[in-house]
Amino acid sequence: MRRPTLDAATVGASVKLAIFLVVTTLATGMLVVVVGNLSFGDSRRMQAVFSDATGVVAGDDVRIAGVKVGSVRDVEIVERDRALVSFDVDVDAPVTESTEATIRFRNLVGQRYIALTRGTGASTPLEEGATIPIDRTAPALDLSVLFNGFRPLFEALTPEDINKLSFEIISVFQGESGTLESLLDRTASVTSTLADRDEVIGDLLVNLNEVMETIGDRDDELSSLIVRLREFIGGLAQDREAILGPLDSISELAVETSGLIGGIREPFVKDIKELRKVAGTLDRNRAEIDRATQILPIKLRKIGRTAIYGSWFNFYLCNFEATVRLPKPVGTVSLLDYSVGTGRCDLP
Structure with missing residues (x-):
């Protein structure tokens, strides 16, 4: 039986397909290496303790001077209120006993990376498995604290300006804005508003300084007041049963x-x-x-x-007049009229 043979067209198509697959695979691999900034050199495992590691996940970069030298391996809780971040760094990365670790924003959508910076102290390289203590680490910026810091500024602005500025800030951090131009415009508007109110702010600081000086001059009285208040509260606490x-x-x-x-x-x-x-x-x-x-x-x-002379009343009769009719002697018909009266008198 005669075996089938491949024609030249089929062989040429197969070769071209194989070359295309090889080139595509190499290009994809190079793209992954470049985009992911992958390193195939030797590395060493280290750890760092943070008070807050919000947003840090496995795979995040570890950088020195902006250059990736490793990646995060794991994040876990230790001592109930601290975060232990395990990461790998290149063996030739300059990580010493004075190195400080800081969590920073990688982009505006909230991704983080760990930045290793040179501190003051010994320059002895850290060994495999070494841990950077919490006193040489710093968490990422807390946006809540950031916006709370803007509260005095917001109070000095109109509601319309506050809404515009807040919208621009949120848009930038959500990745909805490609540039910071609009945010800078709003910031310039805020700066102008503060400049216009410079005199008011200056008066406020002067008055606040006078208030603080007055309080300082009355330090003894204030301390005495606080002591008396504490004694009063303590007395109330002791007499709470008698009061309640x-x-x-x-x-x-x-x-x-x-x-x-x-x-x-x-x-x-x-x-x-x-x-x-x-x-x-x-x-x-x-x-x-x-x-x-x-x-x-x-x-x-x-x-x-x-009633001036005792417990009785004195009555005085003044200007009394009366008419008395008496019969005439026998033999007469009419009666004789005699008038009797008293003179005028004055009460005492």
């Missing part, structure tokens, strides 16, 4: 008072209604009441004069 004890009795008194008021409610309401009628009557006769009030002192003075 009567609360139960006060509560019982309130209950009893409530029951008492409930029992006299109806007659009390009736008295209020009658009192309203009395007030109306007094209002209608206020002219007579005013006149009586005005002449009352005169009446009382006269009454007092009549």
Whole structure:
């Protein structure tokens, strides 16, 4: 049986396909190496302790002067409130006992990398598995703290300017803006606003300085006040049982008072209604009441004069006149009229 043979066209297509696959594979590998900044040299494992490693994940870069010298291997919690970051660095990377590690932003979308910088101290190279202590590490910038730091600035701006500036900052950090031009424009506007209010800020600082000087001059009085206040609070704490004890009795008194008021409610309401009628009557006769009030002192003075000699009243009869009719002698018809009177007298 005759074996099938390949024609020249098929062989040429197969060779071209093989060359294309090899070239594509090499190009892809080179692209991965360049983009990922991969290193195939020897490395050594190290660790660093951070107070906050937010955003750091396995695979993030470890850089010295902006050049990648390693990558993060793992992040874990130690001592309940600290983060231990394990990373690999090249064996020839200058990492010494004075090296400081700082978490920084890699880009505006929030990716981080660890920057190793030279510190002050010994220049002895770190050994395999060495740990950079927390006193030589620094966490990444906290955006919450950043924006809280802008709070005094926001208070000096109008709501419209605050909204525009906040929108630009958020857009940049979310990757929605390709440049910082608009953010810089808003920052320039903010700077101009602060410059316009330079005199107000200066007056504020001067007044604050005077206040602080006044407080400093009264340091003894302030210290004494704080001591007295502490003693007062301590006395209240010691007497808290005596203060809180009567609360139960006060509560019982309130209950009893409530029951008492409930029992006299109806007659009390009736008295209020009658009192309203009395007030109306007094209002209608206020002219007579005013006149009586005005002449009352005169009446009382006269009454007092009549009782000036003891617990009795002296009455004087002045200008008494009377007519007496007597019968005439026998034989006459009409009656005789005699008038009797007293002279005028003055009261003492």
